[in-house]
Amino acid sequence: MAAPGNINGLGIILGSTDPEPLIDWYRAALEPLGARWEGHMLVVGQQAIIGFDRRDDVAEKAAEPGRHLVNIMVRDIRAAEKHFNSLGVTWVRPVEDTGGGWFFSTLLDPDGNYLQVLQGPGTP
Template identity: 80%
Template sequence: MATPSNITGLGVILGTTDPEPLIEWYRAALEPLGARWEEHLLVIGQQTIIGFNQRDDIADSATEPGRHMINITVRDIRAAEKHLNAMGVTWVRPVEDTGGGWFFSTVVDPVGNYLQILQGPDTP
């Protein structure tokens, strides 16, 4: 029998020179899809958060945006696509059926990070 995992959550912290515009963008992009703002974090799912950190030791924009990719799995990627299009996001990879019931897409956030929106065959 497998031992239960000791891991209870996952968090991503996005460093930026100016967090407010980035926070506003992520809230506008993800709250309509089901994320919620709690105190100073965007809660994406059970035990999963995106945080934001003001930093003065980084560039204003991501120099290698594909190095770290935030992946969000959704129930209805076409609804997410419609919402993101209404926001006027920049698509790096438009929604694509990659086979086997999987759909992938990638948008770029205001500082150049990549956010992937995925839908799988067994997305709960």
């Protein structure tokens, strides 16, 4: 077992039969919120990335979009909601106050994956 505090980052790779439109969508969706493109990945937080990979072993659309959820924490979910609406996203779960200072929402990316946008209590 690794020593406590040994993990220093987190990443997810989204496999796609056609990653270029997926990359374009994620950049348009997340760069205005503070993400930045570096090389071949989107940096979404301190030591947190979303990468993209061309795959021939996946379907064009996610068969079970709830199996893997990409979660993005934001400081101002209402500003993020306004931005996503300007892009014409498809909401699976519109922004909802779930109590205790938590706000959740879920939308679809072009490959049918779920992107959840959250704001928690005391979000800095």
